[in-house]
Amino acid sequence: MSDVSGSELRALMARVPSVEKVMASAEFAPLVSGYGRTQVLNALRDALDAWRLRAQSADAEGNPPLGALDSAQLQATVEAALRGRNESRLRSVFNLTGTVLHTNLGRALLPDESVRAVMTALTQPANLEFDLATGKRGDRDDLIDELICELTGAEAATVVNNNAAAVLLTLSALAAKKEVVVSRGELVEIGGAFRIPDIMSRAGAKLREVGTTNRTHLKDYDEAINARTALLMKVHASNYAISGFTKEAGLAEIAPLAHARGLAVAVDLGSGTLVDLSEWGLPREPTVRETVEAGADIVTFSGDKLLGGPQAGLIVGRRDLIAKIKKHPLKRALRVGKLTLAALEPVLQLYRAPEKLAERLTTLRLLTRSADEIHSAAQRVQLVLQQALGARYTVAAEPMFSQIGSGALPVDVLPSHGLVVRMADGKRGGRHLLALEKQLREMARPVIGRIADDALRLDLRCLEAADEAQLIAQLTAQYQGK
Ligand SMILES: *Cc1c(COP(=O)(O)O)cnc(C)c1O
Numbered sequence: 001m002s003d004v005s006g007s008e009l010r011a012l013m014a015r016v017p018s019v020e021k022v023m024a025s026a027e028f029a030p031l032v033s034g035y036g037r038t039q040v041l042n043a044l045r046d047a048l049d050a051w052r053l054r055a056q057s058a059d060a061e062g063n064p065p066l067g068a069l070d071s072a073q074l075q076a077t078v079e080a081a082l083r084g085r086n087e088s089r090l091r092s093v094f095n096l097t098g099t100v101l102h103t104n105l106g107r108a109l110l111p112d113e114s115v116r117a118v119m120t121a122l123t124q125p126a127n128l129e130f131d132l133a134t135g136k137r138g139d140r141d142d143l144i145d146e147l148i149c150e151l152t153g154a155e156a157a158t159v160v161n162n163n164a165a166a167v168l169l170t171l172s173a174l175a176a177k178k179e180v181v182v183s184r185g186e187l188v189e190i191g192g193a194f195r196i197p198d199i200m201s202r203a204g205a206k207l208r209e210v211g212t213t214n215r216t217h218l219k220d221y222d223e224a225i226n227a228r229t230a231l232l233m234k235v236h237a238s239n240y241a242i243s244g245f246t247k248e249a250g251l252a253e254i255a256p257l258a259h260a261r262g263l264a265v266a267v268d269l270g271s272g273t274l275v276d277l278s279e280w281g282l283p284r285e286p287t288v289r290e291t292v293e294a295g296a297d298i299v300t301f302s303g304d305k306l307l308g309g310p311q312a313g314l315i316v317g318r319r320d321l322i323a324k325i326k327k328h329p330l331k332r333a334l335r336v337g338k339l340t341l342a343a344l345e346p347v348l349q350l351y352r353a354p355e356k357l358a359e360r361l362t363t364l365r366l367l368t369r370s371a372d373e374i375h376s377a378a379q380r381v382q383l384v385l386q387q388a389l390g391a392r393y394t395v396a397a398e399p400m401f402s403q404i405g406s407g408a409l410p411v412d413v414l415p416s417h418g419l420v421v422r423m424a425d426g427k428r429g430g431r432h433l434l435a436l437e438k439q440l441r442e443m444a445r446p447v448i449g450r451i452a453d454d455a456l457r458l459d460l461r462c463l464e465a466a467d468e469a470q471l472i473a474q475l476t477a478q479y480q481g482k
Contacts, residue, residue, distance in 0.1 A: 015055075015068045016048055027075040035082050043081045047074060093446040094471055098416065098459030100366050101405035105448065107304040107311070109362045113346035114310070121342035128338045141326065143341055147348045151274050152288040154299070154316035158326050159344070164194045165334040166300035166313030167268050171203035171231075173328040174264065174298070174321060178230035179208040183216035185248055186235040190270070190407060196235055205230070215247040221254055225261050232258045234296075236270040236286075236407075255295025264297035264321060270407050272301020272314070274351050280358055280368045282404075283413055288316065297321055303340075305406040308363030309347035310340050366462055367404060367414065375399075375417040377460045377468055381475075385419055385458075388475040393436065394424050402461045418459040429454050443474060 022028060022044060023037070031040045048069075055066045095105050120126075131138035141158050148157035160166050171180065180200060187209065189195040200207040208229070210220040221232055232254055251267060258265045269291060278284040285306065291299050298321055303312030313334075315325060325331065336344075350360050358368045378397035386395040402414040421436065423429050429436075433456050440447035440456075449458040463471060 015066075016052065017069060017071070017074075019044060019048065022071065022074060025071060027071050028078075031075070031079060031082065035086070039082060039085075040078065043078045043085075044074070047077045047081065091446065093448050094467060095462045096418065096447060096449045096458040096460065098400065098402040098418070098450065098457070098461060099405035100402060100414075100462060101305055101363065103406055107406055108308045109366075110308070110310065110343055111347065111350065111360055111362050113350070113360075114343040117342040117346050118339050121338050126338060126342075128341070140335065140338075140341060144345055144348070147345065148314060148316060151348060151351050152292055152299070152316050154288075154292050155319040156322035157314065157316040158322055158331070159303075159336050159341070160313045160315065160331070160334040161336055161340075162304075162311050163268070163270065163272075163300055163302040163313040164190075164199065166315045168199055168203050169325055169328060169330050169334055170266055170298055170300055170315060171200060171205045172330050173325040174266070175203065175205035175230035177204060177206075179206045179224075179226070179228045180231045180233050180266075181208045181210055181221055181224045181229060182233045182235065183211045183220070183248060184209050184213050185211060185216055185246070186233075186237055188235055188237055196268075214245060216249055217247060218249040218253045218257060221249060222257055225257075225263065229261075229263060231264055231266050233266045233268070235268045251291065251294045251296060255297075258297075259295070264318070265295060266298040266300070266317075267291050267296040269299055269301040271305035271307075272299070273306040274348075275354055275357065277306070277367075280364065282367055288314075292316065298325075302406070303344055303347075306363065306404070307347065308361045310343040312336055312340050312344055366464075369416075369461055371399065371415040371417055374460050377463055378417040378419055381460065381463075381468065381472060382419055384472050384475045384479075385421070388479040389421065389436070390479075392424055392432075393421050396420050396422075400457060400459055402459050414461070416459050416461045418457055418461075421456040421458070422454065429456070443478070445470065445474060447471070 019041070023032065023041060028040065028044075051066070051069060058064070058066055093105060095102055097105070101107050127138065128143070129138045129140050130136075131142075144159060145157040148159075149155065160169055182196060182200075187196050187207075197207050206228070208224050210216060210224045225232075234251055234254065251265065255265050269286065269288060271285060272288050273285050274288055276284065276287055288299055288301060296317065298315060298317035300313060300315050301307070303309040303314060307314075315322065347361070350357060353360075358364050375397065382395055382397045386393075389395060396419070397417060398420045400416050400418050400420075402416040404413070421433075423432060429451070433451050433454070437449065437451055437456055440449065447458070449456050451457070460468075
């Protein structure tokens, strides 16, 4: 500030219009009515401060002084700032990664039935914890536990915020200060901070590891059981596979052992599907019902993986154990909100009509989309993408493999199609491909693909008709704007 002389500074400030005058101007009226006076005033002050700073530094550097501020320019600056600040940070993207249940992109997409139920729950009071038959206080689990039991064959059920919470709560309620026997082959980390040994110690339970990484026998479990044992636990090794010289004692062997010793078995199924996916040509995953029937006393699984619902953790099993879990103080902290319950119920209801499931349940529809149908989409989008990207790149429609994601079989298994972008001169892509990947990521609706084998790959499995039209429109606007 001190490098500007007094008279120059006075001249400078004289060119800045008064805040009150600008706020009362016709140009600012729509902004004030839309965004409210407080925000507009702050944004205007910021814009004027920025202008003063620029004027001062122009002055200090001996540059010609800035012209008088014109009100249209000021209005445009303030409006752009307000629009930017009020834009949602949670944005829709195109998931062209080839991973259907992509954890970083929000996992399962929900059917319209759930959307409608959530809208109603958002805007109208509901019997969330109110028993309409008696007029007394109810339990939010009552809204959904019968349906879960019908679909899984379990005696009782409860729902919490996610499967990590389901495991934490189960261990806290059933095994605090006691031992839980787990095979060394199942001490998994499921992305982020979910590691079985850590969850175990957070829950106050003591992990009793048995067997080895590749082989664990029934007698390993048997020998580990002692007076301090609370549970035997099996964890679905969701995101990796051990092959070769391997052996894991199965639930069908472990459950009778546990029961004979007066203990319970908990199974963390991870993705936990409610139907046999091999009926749709997908890889087989153990269903929740089969797991209950094989003798699991508690089964935990996610709501937003193969189940195709909202983020949630479902806990099903023996009535007395579920009652204990529901009474634990952590249940109150980990419970789900009404939006989750509203979204989950219609998804579960879809499972009552398994013959319609591949059409109605978004996740299953995407997983079972035929390679031919995806191929047609790739042919439709190819030319538009080629035009949008220009002659520097070649865009080809090629077969590729999608993944289920979220830990269900961690390998490429679904024949799909997509667009493969390479450098037109046959050179290695390197930083040009990275720049292209960034450019697509910065579009109005970001396009998320993946770089592999010196090409940018866009798998179109998750691009259904409405999204395809939107992507084509966005790409068309891009090359017309060039
Ligand atoms: C995914 C997964 C979890 C964590 O479930 P969230 O719903 O993401 O909390 C826990 N255990 C297994 C085996 C999983 O696959």
